[in-house]
Amino acid sequence: MAMTKTQRRNAFSAFRYLMLTFWLLIVAFPIFWMVSTSFKPDSEWFAWPPVYISENATLQNYLVVWADVSEYATNEKGELQTYTQSLQRPWEALGNSAIISVIATTLSVLFGSVLAYGVSRYQILSEGRMFQLLMLRMVPPIVLVAPISIWYSSLGLLDTILGLVMLYFLTTLPYAVWMSKSFIDEVPREMEQAAEILGASRARTIWEVVLPLVRSGLVATFLFILILTWSEYLLALLLSKTAVVTLPVELSKYQGSTEGRVYGRQAALSVGITLPLIVVGMIIRKHLARGFSFGMVRR
Amino acid sequence: MSRIELVDLRKEYGNVVAVKAMDLTIEDGEFIVFVGPSGCGKTTTLRMIAGFEDPTNGEIRIDGTVVNEKEPGDRDLGMVFQSHALFPHKNVADNIAFGLRMKKVPQDEQAARVKEVSELVRITHLLGKMPAQCSGGESQRIALARTLVTEPSNFLLDEPLSSLDAKLRRELRAECDRLHDELQKTFIYVTHDQEEAMTLADRIIVMNQGEIVQQGTPMEIYSDPVSYFVADFFGNPAMNLIDGEFAKSGDGMEFKSGHFDIPLPAKFSAVTSGSGTLGIRPENVGIGASSGGATIEREVELVEPLGKDTLLYFETEEARPFVAVIEGTEEVKRHANVTINFPDDAIFLFDANGDRIR
Ligand SMILES: Nc1ncnc2c1ncn2[C@@H]1O[C@H](COP(=O)(O)OP(=O)(O)OP(=O)(O)O)[C@@H](O)[C@H]1O
Ligand SMILES: [Mg+2]
Numbered sequence: 064m065a066m067t068k069t070q071r072r073n074a075f076s077a078f079r080y081l082m083l084t085f086w087l088l089i090v091a092f093p094i095f096w097m098v099s100t101s102f103k104p105d106s107e108w109f110a111w112p113p114v115y116i117s118e119n120a121t122l123q124n125y126l127v128v129w130a131d132v133s134e135y136a137t138n139e140k141g142e143l144q145t146y147t148q149s150l151q152r153p154w155e156a157l158g159n160s161a162i163i164s165v166i167a168t169t170l171s172v173l174f175g176s177v178l179a180y181g182v183s184r185y186q187i188l189s190e191g192r193m194f195q196l197l198m199l200r201m202v203p204p205i206v207l208v209a210p211i212s213i214w215y216s217s218l219g220l221l222d223t224i225l226g227l228v229m230l231y232f233l234t235t236l237p238y239a240v241w242m243s244k245s246f247i248d249e250v251p252r253e254m255e256q257a258a259e260i261l262g263a264s265r266a267r268t269i270w271e272v273v274l275p276l277v278r279s280g281l282v283a284t285f286l287f288i289l290i291l292t293w294s295e296y297l298l299a300l301l302l303s304k305t306a307v308v309t310l311p312v313e314l315s316k317y318q319g320s321t322e323g324r325v326y327g328r329q330a331a332l333s334v335g336i337t338l339p340l341i342v343v344g345m346i347i348r349k350h351l352a353r354g355f356s357f358g359m360v361r362r
Numbered sequence: 363m364s365r366i367e368l369v370d371l372r373k374e375y376g377n378v379v380a381v382k383a384m385d386l387t388i389e390d391g392e393f394i395v396f397v398g399p400s401g402c403g404k405t406t407t408l409r410m411i412a413g414f415e416d417p418t419n420g421e422i423r424i425d426g427t428v429v430n431e432k433e434p435g436d437r438d439l440g441m442v443f444q445s446h447a448l449f450p451h452k453n454v455a456d457n458i459a460f461g462l463r464m465k466k467v468p469q470d471e472q473a474a475r476v477k478e479v480s481e482l483v484r485i486t487h488l489l490g491k492m493p494a495q496c497s498g499g500e501s502q503r504i505a506l507a508r509t510l511v512t513e514p515s516n517f518l519l520d521e522p523l524s525s526l527d528a529k530l531r532r533e534l535r536a537e538c539d540r541l542h543d544e545l546q547k548t549f550i551y552v553t554h555d556q557e558e559a560m561t562l563a564d565r566i567i568v569m570n571q572g573e574i575v576q577q578g579t580p581m582e583i584y585s586d587p588v589s590y591f592v593a594d595f596f597g598n599p600a601m602n603l604i605d606g607e608f609a610k611s612g613d614g615m616e617f618k619s620g621h622f623d624i625p626l627p628a629k630f631s632a633v634t635s636g637s638g639t640l641g642i643r644p645e646n647v648g649i650g651a652s653s654g655g656a657t658i659e660r661e662v663e664l665v666e667p668l669g670k671d672t673l674l675y676f677e678t679e680e681a682r683p684f685v686a687v688i689e690g691t692e693e694v695k696r697h698a699n700v701t702i703n704f705p706d707d708a709i710f711l712f713d714a715n716g717d718r719i720r
Contacts, residue, residue: 256414257447261461261512262435275451 094337101125101330108326124331128153128317153332156313161339163224163309164292167231172285174232175239176247180273182240183247184255193244196237204234208301215302222306227299231292238288246280247273282350290340310336364390364425364438364515364548366411371420373406380406382572384420390515393542393549395559397595398569404552407569408518411550412441424516435464440509441518444525446501448493454504455480455489461512479511482544483537499530503537510541516548524554531558538562556596560584568592590716593641599673601710602684603641608633608711617711620679624656627706633719641710647686648703649674649694655705660684665696676702 066074100108102120128151181187188196211230212221220226250273258268296311304312314336317329344351371384381403388394396404409415411422413434421428429437448457455476462472480486483503488496496504502522509517519538523531535558542549542562553559559566560580568576568583568591576588580596587593593601606619608626615626615633617640624640626633648655663683664675669690676684686702694700711719 251445251447253443253445253447254449256412256434257441257443257508258449258460258464259414260412260434260437260439260441261508262464263460264435267464272449 097330097333097337099330100326101334103327103330105327108324124327125334128328128331129335151313151316152308153310153313153335156308156310157335159224159307160293160310160336163227163231163307164289167228167235167292168285168289170228170232171235171239171288172243172281175236175284176243176277176281178236179240179244179247180269183244184252193240197241200234200237204297208298211298212302222303224307227303227307227309230298230302231295234298235288235291238291239284242284242287243277243281246277246284249280250276279350279353282347286344286347286351289343293340294336365423366516366548366550367421367423367426368407368411369421369423371407371410371422372418373403373410373415374418379572381410381417384572384574386567386574386577388548388550391546391548393562393564394551394567395563395565396550396552396567396569397554397556397559398575399591400554402569403572404569405520408441408520408550408552411437412439412518413437438515439518440512440514440516442502442505442509442520442522444521446493446505448501448504448508450493452493453489454485454491454493454496457493457504458489458508458511460508465512475511479507482510482541483507498526499534502526502534506537506541510545514547516550519549519551521552521554523558531555535561557598560596568595587710588718590639590641590712590718593710593712593718597643599644599685599687601641601643602647603639603682603712604678604684605639605680606637608635608638610635621660621677622658622684624658624704624709626711627655627709629706630709630711630719633711637714638719639712639716641712642704642708644673644685644687646705646708648705649686649688649692649700650703655703655708657701657703659699660702662694662696662698662700665694674700 099114099116101124102122103114103117104119104121104123107114107117107119178188182193215221215226220229254272254276255268258272259265263271294311295309296315299309299312300315303309310332314329314332317325317332366388368384368386371381371386372379373381384407396407398404406415410417413429413432417430422430424437434441449460452460458476458480459472462475467475476489477486480489483506485500485503485507488500488504493501493504502525505522522538523534526534538549538551539562549562551558551562563580565577566580566583567574570591576583576592578586583592584596587596590603594603604617604619604622606617606622609616609618611625614628614631615635617624617626617638619640622640660676662674663677666673666675667690671687672690672692672694674686674688674694676686678684684702688694713719
């Protein structure tokens, strides 16, 4: 029997929700597993059949990781095991990560958007140059490590906060330029010229007309780059691992050959790494929806 | 008192010449309308006057002072953009007050002037709204108000009504006219619409390929076009323009085309033979009783009564029919054979380049 238009639309909509639900399950499952594991006692980390939601939920993992409660646990073989707490400094890593990624992201978005404004309005970079800028991101990061190590060691930047800030700032700059340019391009020239001919200075025009219209876009750009720098692992591991440890590097320390795999602790740390981003995302979600939909500018 | 002079003004974009050597003086309080085909340099001229484009060559003077180096905001100009360019994040009142705020007008005076100008363009009920909540016509009025409120001596309007429907256009056109009368300021207005040009302008500037091809009052342009292009552009219904040949005939000249062979009036006896165009305005075509001038017999293809007038269509070799306008009271039947009369002084001739032959 042929379907009516409404039936077809409903069927399509049902199909769409089915696909989205399926997708959501795939994406959300690792997160669920991380949260669930972080509350499991040791015995359930490796249990088979797997425990989805522990009946013996405990805060132990969190206490050990974040409150530095010394503890004994059993490893896979059932042997008692102490953790070398001295190697683990999650709060310090959290602080480092926060400082490094916030400063690097701020610099990146600041310089990137100014550059993007120049490109959008004054063509200070040709299209070729803009593409070259993006090409920088196509170089696998590992390729950069050797030369940068040598360079950094002679500059004394190895294992320093400044070293990582500079590196993150420069490697994310292309994203910042490209993303913010797409938002600035959306603001019609005539809007600025209207302000200008009404007597507004260049600075005022940017402050009162351009900035409010691209603010959401810049916030979206900021979050995007914050996520990149917050979760960067490779460069941080290779260029800075003893004195300055970031959260992703810290996470890797809970997975050593001598200590066995301490999934619960890792999960508890991972939750701590993920939460700040979620909180930031919640705070600026109004901007995100608008920023990614270019909602403000009506042509 | 404010007079705008363009002296030998030129603008090139790479190897595109947008405006060639333009000389024009615009007097205080004049309503100037720029018309011309797309790409002829109208917007470029306006933007150079506003200061958004630097001329490649030449000078712009306002009140005798060269303003080439002045910023747009320092030229005592107001501009209304085709896109309205309202600030979408500010409400209507803040949009209108923007220019006053930039000029550091005291707060209470700002409010008074916003109120005054929004009464003038009849948008007081919109002041609290956001631009996105306003219709096209409303946005247009707001854009106008935002410019009016700063009281510039000169207004630049780039196709301000082109995004509106016909009825609204007529309405706002009348509004523009009223404002010009009331304010006695200089208006420089760009349009594609011949009716807008005819009804608004004190002086029409017709441009083509970066040059002024003719300027004059609407009546001058209408009754004495210098070229095929100008003749074709002004008037509604448009002038009948028939392509054909000029040829010797006895001791005079004759115009020949498939459907129309017309002996030319004596004043054209010196016209050189060759291809060209004959033009006559539909309202000057005589039907029936001859009033002097050449006549031909033709079958009426179509009759279109418009009330006051009636349009008669005749078949031609070209896509465009030959049109005559008669009084609505006269009665002509479709397929009737009528006498078409070409009064001597209603005939325009154009040569193969489209230039007027006098
Ligand atoms: N920024 C630019 N870069 C290069 N060429 C340009 C630029 N602006 C205008 N031109 C060219 O200059 C010429 C005149 O353009 P302009 O916009 O002044 O025409 P216009 O008369 O306003 O046309 P329209 O009626 O379509 O608005 C055109 O050939 C156009 O392609
Ligand atoms: Mg234009």
